[in-house]
Amino acid sequence: MTVRRALLDTCVLWPSLQRDFLLSLAVEGAFEPLLSEGVLCELEVHEELKLRERHVCDEVEAQQRAAFLVAQMRAAFADCIVTGWERLEGSFRLPDFDDEHVLAAAVAGRAEWIVTENLRDFPLGRVPSGIRVGTAREFLLEVVEDRPDLGAEAVRQISSRSGRLHAAQPVEQILDSLDRLYGLEDVTALIRLRSSQAWG
Numbered sequence: 001m002t003v004r005r006a007l008l009d010t011c012v013l014w015p016s017l018q019r020d021f022l023l024s025l026a027v028e029g030a031f032e033p034l035l036s037e038g039v040l041c042e043l044e045v046h047e048e049l050k051l052r053e054r055h056v057c058d059e060v061e062a063q064q065r066a067a068f069l070v071a072q073m074r075a076a077f078a079d080c081i082v083t084g085w086e087r088l089e090g091s092f093r094l095p096d097f098d099d100e101h102v103l104a105a106a107v108a109g110r111a112e113w114i115v116t117e118n119l120r121d122f123p124l125g126r127v128p129s130g131i132r133v134g135t136a137r138e139f140l141l142e143v144v145e146d147r148p149d150l151g152a153e154a155v156r157q158i159s160s161r162s163g164r165l166h167a168a169q170p171v172e173q174i175l176d177s178l179d180r181l182y183g184l185e186d187v188t189a190l191i192r193l194r195s196s197q198a199w200g
Helices: 016-027 037-053 059-076 097-108 136-146 148-161 171-182 185-199
Strands: 004-008 031-036 113-115 132-134
Touching: 004 097, 004 136, 016 031, 016 059, 016 136, 016 148, 016 171, 031 037, 031 097, 037 059, 037 097, 097 113, 113 136, 136 148, 136 185, 148 171, 148 185, 171 185
Parallel strands: 004 031, 004 113, 113 132
Antiparallel strands: none
């Protein structure tokens, strides 16, 4: 199995269930995630804004919850946080300077992938050879095609964690949500097939 090194952009970590799926796959060893303080700081800001705009909680609680999420990620993936990228920021002449830190971290971390929804912000001529830029759907499909067993285990782990505060979400419900929210039908089909073979 090829273990891919993938820099996860803020935009693919912002959707809660997709973030959980990506990071659960990483925990299972399906790929090696790369993060940076630039990405984590952006995520904290956008997570707080999401909670406030959706009226999930008040401003103070939104700040606390966003900070707690990112603190958990820093602790759980401490070895995956790329350092030394700052010296490269601004050297790639990307269309949007705000994306320079993402590519800088990918280069410093020797990433093979940048997983992002902002493909236009990483034009081929500006991204060093050896780094593939793709969407979460493209990346997840390639990873789960290689190891559908790890995809199935990642979803089972999400299901088991969901029961800590409320009734646990069944695996099938999580797969349905991945389809409905993120269009991952081709990815979840592989997991459903694997699960039916394992449990049948």
